[in-house]
Amino acid sequence: MTSAPPRFYLMGTKYGRSEDVLPQMVLDGVISTGFVRAIDLSPIVGKEYSEALDWIRVQIPQESGVAKNTLARFAAMKPGDLVALKAHSAPHGAQPRLVIARYAVVAGSGKAIYARSDALGHAIKVDFLDEQEPIELPLGYGQTLHAIEDQERVDLIFGRYAHAARIAAVEMAAVQDKATHSSEVAARGAYLMRRTHNERSGPG
Numbered sequence: 001m002t003s004a005p006p007r008f009y010l011m012g013t014k015y016g017r018s019e020d021v022l023p024q025m026v027l028d029g030v031i032s033t034g035f036v037r038a039i040d041l042s043p044i045v046g047k048e049y050s051e052a053l054d055w056i057r058v059q060i061p062q063e064s065g066v067a068k069n070t071l072a073r074f075a076a077m078k079p080g081d082l083v084a085l086k087a088h089s090a091p092h093g094a095q096p097r098l099v100i101a102r103y104a105v106v107a108g109s110g111k112a113i114y115a116r117s118d119a120l121g122h123a124i125k126v127d128f129l130d131e132q133e134p135i136e137l138p139l140g141y142g143q144t145l146h147a148i149e150d151q152e153r154v155d156l157i158f159g160r161y162a163h164a165a166r167i168a169a170v171e172m173a174a175v176q177d178k179a180t181h182s183s184e185v186a187a188r189g190a191y192l193m194r195r196t197h198n199e200r201s202g203p204g
């Protein structure tokens with residue numbers, strides 16, 4: 001069995017530019033977005049971004065492009081994907097400034113574990129990596145959710161976690177070949193990420 005390589009995302013933690021929802025995310029063990037809370041994303045969770053976006057455009061044609069793109073990328077996340085959660089992305093004078101608060105790994109087996117949350121809106125279950133001091137980078141990412149695809153940017157934002165996630169994906173393929181229950185696969189995947197994180201004490 002093959003295992004898809006992890007994808008990398010950068011996600012905001014502010015609702016309405018000022019409400020910090022990161023503490024609630026950590027408490028609930030999820031990442032979240034508050035866009036268009038009335039819609040249920042269950043039919044497209046685990047779909048590819050382009051397919052998810054087509055569905056969303058039909059369901060909520062009146063919403064902004066930012067909302068549609070955010071929901072489509074959110075729904076397309078898969079187990080093993082890494083998410084960097086940003087505390088700030090406002091420039092410091094003319095200098096771009098990105099501050100990473102936490103890192104998380106999307107949980108689940110086969111597809112992400114999605115739910116609707118009264119407090120947060122749309123939520124996906126994650127395993128948070130350990131707390132660290134905020135990491136400041138001279139980068140500009142203003143949108144709520146970005147897919148980071150450039151390899152240099154991935155390595156800059158995620159550091160050692162990028163390598164750990166790729167190794168974990170390979171190891172997960174071997175585990176999936178032997179596992180008889182999906183719950184065993186999910187638990188093993190979370191363990192692998194925690195283990196590689198503990199062996200390498202941070203993304204630097």
